[in-house]
Amino acid sequence: MTVNINSAALAAGPAKAISISDVNLYYGALHVLKDINLEIQPGEFFAFLGPSGCGKTTLLRLIAGFNNARQGKVVIGGQDVLDMPPWKRDIGMVFQSYALWPHMTVAANVAFGLEERRLPRAEVERRVKAALELVGLKHLADRRPSQLSGGQQQRVALARTIAIEPKVLLLDEPLSNLDAKMRVDVRRELRELQQRLQLTTIFVTHDQEEANTVCDRIAVFNEGSIQQVGTPMGLYEKPANLFVANFLGTANILGGKIAGSGANRSFEVVGGGSIPIPSGTDVPAGAKLVFRPQYATIGSLEPGAVALEGIIAHREFLGATVRYGVRIGASTVLIDAPFHSGDALLEPGAATTLGLKPSSAQWLAH
Amino acid sequence: MALVASVPIRPAAARPGQILAVSVIALFLAIFLVIPAGTVIYTAFTEKGTGALTIVNFIDFFNTDLFRRSFFNSVYVSGMSVVWASAIALPLAVLTTRFDFRGSLIIQTLGFVPLIMPPFVGAVAMQLLFGRNGTVNLLLNDWFGIRVPFMEGLNGVIFVQSLHYFPFILINLSTSLRNIDRSMEEAAQNLGSSGFRLFRRIVFPLAMPGYLAGASLVFVKVFDDLATPLLLNVKDMLAPQAYLRVTSVGLTDPMGYVISVILIAVSIFAMWLSAVAMRGKDYSTVQRGGGGLSRRKLSRGESVIAYGVVALILLLVLSPHIGLLLLSFATVWSFSPLPDAYTVAHYGRVFGESSLYIKNTLIYASLAGLIDVVIGGAIAYLVLRTKVVGRRWLDWAATAALAIPGVVLGIGYLRTFYGITLPDGTPLATLWVTVVLALAIRRLPYALRACYAALQQVSESLEEAAENLGATKQRTIRRIVLPLMTGGLLAGFVTSFSTAAVELSATLMLIQSNSDAPIAYGLYVFMQSPAGRGPGAALGVIAVIMVALCTLLSHYVIERRQKALGTAK
Ligand SMILES: Nc1ncnc2c1ncn2[C@@H]1O[C@H](COP(=O)(O)OP(=O)(O)O)[C@@H](O)[C@H]1O
Ligand SMILES: [Mg+2]
Numbered sequence: 001m002t003v004n005i006n007s008a009a010l011a012a013g014p015a016k017a018i019s020i021s022d023v024n025l026y027y028g029a030l031h032v033l034k035d036i037n038l039e040i041q042p043g044e045f046f047a048f049l050g051p052s053g054c055g056k057t058t059l060l061r062l063i064a065g066f067n068n069a070r071q072g073k074v075v076i077g078g079q080d081v082l083d084m085p086p087w088k089r090d091i092g093m094v095f096q097s098y099a100l101w102p103h104m105t106v107a108a109n110v111a112f113g114l115e116e117r118r119l120p121r122a123e124v125e126r127r128v129k130a131a132l133e134l135v136g137l138k139h140l141a142d143r144r145p146s147q148l149s150g151g152q153q154q155r156v157a158l159a160r161t162i163a164i165e166p167k168v169l170l171l172d173e174p175l176s177n178l179d180a181k182m183r184v185d186v187r188r189e190l191r192e193l194q195q196r197l198q199l200t201t202i203f204v205t206h207d208q209e210e211a212n213t214v215c216d217r218i219a220v221f222n223e224g225s226i227q228q229v230g231t232p233m234g235l236y237e238k239p240a241n242l243f244v245a246n247f248l249g250t251a252n253i254l255g256g257k258i259a260g261s262g263a264n265r266s267f268e269v270v271g272g273g274s275i276p277i278p279s280g281t282d283v284p285a286g287a288k289l290v291f292r293p294q295y296a297t298i299g300s301l302e303p304g305a306v307a308l309e310g311i312i313a314h315r316e317f318l319g320a321t322v323r324y325g326v327r328i329g330a331s332t333v334l335i336d337a338p339f340h341s342g343d344a345l346l347e348p349g350a351a352t353t354l355g356l357k358p359s360s361a362q363w364l365a366h
Numbered sequence: 367m368a369l370v371a372s373v374p375i376r377p378a379a380a381r382p383g384q385i386l387a388v389s390v391i392a393l394f395l396a397i398f399l400v401i402p403a404g405t406v407i408y409t410a411f412t413e414k415g416t417g418a419l420t421i422v423n424f425i426d427f428f429n430t431d432l433f434r435r436s437f438f439n440s441v442y443v444s445g446m447s448v449v450w451a452s453a454i455a456l457p458l459a460v461l462t463t464r465f466d467f468r469g470s471l472i473i474q475t476l477g478f479v480p481l482i483m484p485p486f487v488g489a490v491a492m493q494l495l496f497g498r499n500g501t502v503n504l505l506l507n508d509w510f511g512i513r514v515p516f517m518e519g520l521n522g523v524i525f526v527q528s529l530h531y532f533p534f535i536l537i538n539l540s541t542s543l544r545n546i547d548r549s550m551e552e553a554a555q556n557l558g559s560s561g562f563r564l565f566r567r568i569v570f571p572l573a574m575p576g577y578l579a580g581a582s583l584v585f586v587k588v589f590d591d592l593a594t595p596l597l598l599n600v601k602d603m604l605a606p607q608a609y610l611r612v613t614s615v616g617l618t619d620p621m622g623y624v625i626s627v628i629l630i631a632v633s634i635f636a637m638w639l640s641a642v643a644m645r646g647k648d649y650s651t652v653q654r655g656g657g658g659l660s661r662r663k664l665s666r667g668e669s670v671i672a673y674g675v676v677a678l679i680l681l682l683v684l685s686p687h688i689g690l691l692l693l694s695f696a697t698v699w700s701f702s703p704l705p706d707a708y709t710v711a712h713y714g715r716v717f718g719e720s721s722l723y724i725k726n727t728l729i730y731a732s733l734a735g736l737i738d739v740v741i742g743g744a745i746a747y748l749v750l751r752t753k754v755v756g757r758r759w760l761d762w763a764a765t766a767a768l769a770i771p772g773v774v775l776g777i778g779y780l781r782t783f784y785g786i787t788l789p790d791g792t793p794l795a796t797l798w799v800t801v802v803l804a805l806a807i808r809r810l811p812y813a814l815r816a817c818y819a820a821l822q823q824v825s826e827s828l829e830e831a832a833e834n835l836g837a838t839k840q841r842t843i844r845r846i847v848l849p850l851m852t853g854g855l856l857a858g859f860v861t862s863f864s865t866a867a868v869e870l871s872a873t874l875m876l877i878q879s880n881s882d883a884p885i886a887y888g889l890y891v892f893m894q895s896p897a898g899r900g901p902g903a904a905l906g907v908i909a910v911i912m913v914a915l916c917t918l919l920s921h922y923v924i925e926r927r928q929k930a931l932g933t934a935k
Contacts, residue, residue: 066552086555093556099549103571112567113557164557 015042015200016077016167018063023072025058032058034225036072040202045194047211048204050221051247056204057096059221060170063202064093077167087116092166096173098157100145106132106156107141113164131163134193151182158193168200175210187214208248212236220244242364245290252296252333254289267363271329273308278358287363293336295360298324298352305355312350326354381839384754387744392756394741395763398803402778403770407630409781410623423620427628432602433621437628440604443523443595444588448535448581450528454679455535455580460565461672463543466661469676473536482913484868484886485530486593487906488686490893492526493517493598494699495689501703522598527588529683534587535580542576543569575644582640586633590771592871593886597893604629608773609875617780626774633769687910694903700896712904720905722881723888724912727867730798730884734805735863738813739855741806746817747843751826761814768811775804776875796878804872809862816861820854821847853927860920864913885909 018040025033032055040046048056061067063074065086074082081089100109110131114124132138135155145153154174161169174190175183191214194201205211211218212232220227220235220243228240232248239245242253256269258277265277267289277283301307310326310333321336322345335354346352413420427433462470495501496516503513516525546569554568570577592605601610608625615621664672694712696705745764748757770778783795794800824847832842848855870886877883883891885905892902 061552064552064556066555085560086552087558087560089556090558091556093553095549095553097547097549099547099553101550101553101568101572103574112554112559116554116558116563160553160557 015198017042018168018200018202019073019075020059020063021073021075023059023062023074025055025062025067025071032224033062034223036226038219038226038229040200042200043198045191045201045203045214045216047215047218048202048221049208049211049218049247050206052206054221055224056206056221057172060093060172060202060204063168064091064170065089090164090167091170092161092164092168093170094154094157094161094172094174096176098145098153098177100153100156100160102145104144105141106137106143106145106148109145109156110160110163113160117164127163131159134162135159150177150179151186154178154186158190162193162197162199166199168202169194171201171203173204173206175205175207183210190214212248220247222247239290239362239364241366242288242290243366245362245364250293250334252289252291252293254328254331254333256289258283258287269308269328271331273306273328275306275308275356275361276358277363281363283363284365287365290362290364291356291360293323293334294321295356296333296335297355298326298335298337299346301353301355302357304359305357308354308356310352310354312346312348312352314348315345317345326352328354383840384748384752388748388754388756388760391741391744391760392763395760398779399767399770399775399807400763402775402782403630405782406623406626406774406778410620410627412620414618414620423624427621427624433607433625436602436604436607436625439520439600439602440589441632443520443527443603444585446520446524447527447531447588448584450524451532451535451584452577452581454528454532454683455539457675458679459536459539459543461676463540464569464661465672466663467672469673472680473676474540482864482868482917483530483687483906483910484593484870485526485591485686486597486870486893487868487889487909488530488690489522489526489594489597490899491686491689491693491903492529493522494693495685496525497522499701504701504703517598519600523588523595523600523603526594526598526686527591528584529686531584531587532683534583535577538576538580538583539573540576542573545576546572578640578643582636585636589632589636590629590773590871592771592773592874593890597890605771605773605871608777612777612780612875617784622777623781626771626777629771629774630769633771637769690903690906690910693899694907696900696903712900713908715901716904716908720888720901723883723885723905724908726798726882727884727886727909727912730802730805731863731867733802734809734866735813735859737802737806738810738862739817739859742810742813742817742858743821743851743855745814746821747847750818750821751829764810764814767807770808772804772808772869772871772873773875775808776872779804779872779876795876798877798882801873801876801882801884804876805866805869806862808869808872809866812865813858813862816854816858817851820851820858823854824850853924856920856927857924860917864917867913867916868909 018038020036020038023033023036024031036059048059050056058067063076063081065081065084072082073080076089076091081091101112104112107128110128111124114127119127128141129138132141135158137152137155137159140148140152145156148156154177158174171190175186178186187210190203203211203215215232217229217231218235219229222243228235228244230238235244235248239248239251242251245251245253254269254271256267259266259268259274263279265283267275267277267283269275269289275289296308297305308328310328313325313327313332315325316323317339318336320339322339324335324337324346325332326335333354410423411419411421413422458473461467462473493500497503498513498515498517500517502516506512506514515521550568550572551564554564559567590605592609595601595603595606596609600606604625608622608629611619611622611625692705693699695708695710697707697709699705741764745757745760748754749761779800780795783800784793786794788794788797828846828850829842832846833839837845867884868886870890873884873887874890877887880891885908889902889905889909892898892905
């Protein structure tokens, strides 16, 4: 689809902030949302990221009004919405299944919310046209949802939601029913649309790449609680804990213990090697050494790097890089080495030396 | 290890056994369904006496005042029965599927009501409760000085039929409602819709296919029913007219056949209409992992109203049963809200004189059920597992029995088999075996569905494993397929048995002597005279208990088998 940039027919009011405080939710004895606190800025494209079953959908539905949290507060645009029923909230939600009504045409689906608001007929028609134009489906207005492809259905669901000019837009895994190529296109279009409507948007996904590519900020969820909130780069560079480090990108994790004190502290890696801890670095008790595969070199040492001895366990040729698995003691770390034409590759079983700069390493306790 | 001898793969040519099976079943369906039904249709289009093809009989039909009125009455009664049945079923379906409602189980159990008691059995009891001088009107008259003509003329038929057949709408509509994904409803709420508007614009349209399926079934059942209007003394409807023409004017009178053709045509038309309306509307939208419609908790006030409505409907629905029970123990019951005194004499009389009816019923219904399961199972196997020529035709022909009302089949048998006599001179049509065959044909479509379902649960790989280990086709069927299908076949047998046990319309035409009669016929005979009502009611209670027990027993057996086979799925 091509987003029609000139279609200014759908206005959005001033973007609204969302503020969630101390929200807890139980399904029976199951504690599904634990002490959720979150501030989302007006006009922000915000992601809920986490493995499936961690409570993302539950929180999204709570914002839309489909669960009753007895504890906590949800404020949208300065208004506490928790006691409002879903149909009074003016929050647009695109369901994971799209939830298009099979007994209505595309146009009737899009018109539904406007009719429920008792808008004059001419206004309904104008907005349906504008919304369908916006998602590039004007020519399919008279079709039934079952006659559309997955991508087209997704756009109808989106058009149906933005036609009511909602205060905020909630997207529950909007790309999960599309094929891989389509996903890349649609996520870019979603971003463009969001930018133009300046709509505060929450995007739920379990795919870190989706979240990284389109969102301003991300909240990482695990087991019902928020692990960390930050920009994609911030989360990658400075993960707050081992879960975030692992969930966003690949992380090497080595156990060990702290030796020395003051400015002479170092981390004795289990299986050999010692990394000096840069002064001023906070290393909690029981912390582990964490670094990304591309931050270590293999075979040679850069200035300032310390050496770790290991044995090549396996290797994968990836084209631009070669990914080596290197055994250090009982653990195996992954190292990405850039590949240049004519390089000889290291063979499994060979002893080798890893170079790691202490400044690109991190120590995380849990 | 020895090498497995490789068997050359032959194209799936039909085996002699399969061809034999197809031929035998085809012959059976031809003689006992196609030819009788064809004879009826053919006779309707031939001139009496000369045998020339003509449509003059139909012109006569529509020129006769009585027939025109009967036609419109039948359409009116069926239509109004659908309306009232919907009025009862709709609140119950919504309550059980959309709300946390504790009475749900009771309401679901109501689905079995039409199975265990035919409507005509309750009709007499209904007259005593709701008739002009029945319980309700006597009380209304005492208290308010009014009478409501519940049971006057066509009203009575509509009342009895809609109370009896509403479960068909309830079951189909509930299933449809349960198959709506909750996101369908939530999307509408998210866009600003709620309450009754949400129901009218989203929920009900999505449940429409189930509603239509139930409604068309009710329409056809009521349109074809013979015994209820006869017992309520309503004669100007189509099915009673067909019966009366054939039994009083005679087998040569063309009008019985014309009415039969109209009954068939309307049945087919109603089914076709609902099929057309439902085309392309498989709205079942439940997502994997997603739930059905969300159930709302009822507030205290709503709870009171809901229980009130359900209690009222339940009382109405069970009133034929209650009435029947009272009647079976009543000494005298007329012009009073309740019987004057109680006795068990009727039961004594029934067991003394009428045990023959019970014995006959057990024999006829079991034989009919057996025939259905054998033929249904064979057709299901031929259709699902072989490529033999003609299998689709068998399926089609067996299913077509749905469109042939019992009266029509009865008339067809009389016409076709009356001329054929046994060596001692008795016409074939008057033999009790004919009744069994008519019952078997009438119930075959339902048994066939059960057999399909049973066979579909047996994975083909289980058969292939047996063949791979050296079992022949026949032995595989015997040792693998049949044991695994037992539960489903039993279910098919029970539906056939329990509905055949209380079916009257074909029986009424075919039974010639009291000693051959099953319970349904006996009931009908008893119920026609005021003195026979007591014993009739006792017989009805026995029939209901018998059918209910068989149904319960089979549920128990099927469930146990299912549990035992649970791991084999
Ligand atoms: N209606 C429900 N009743 C009981 N448990 C539920 C219900 N809905 C979700 N859950 C549970 O809540 C947890 C979070 O679910 P969900 O929010 O759907 O996860 P996500 O969207 O992150 O995959 C899961 O463990 C799920 O099993
Ligand atoms: Mg989810």
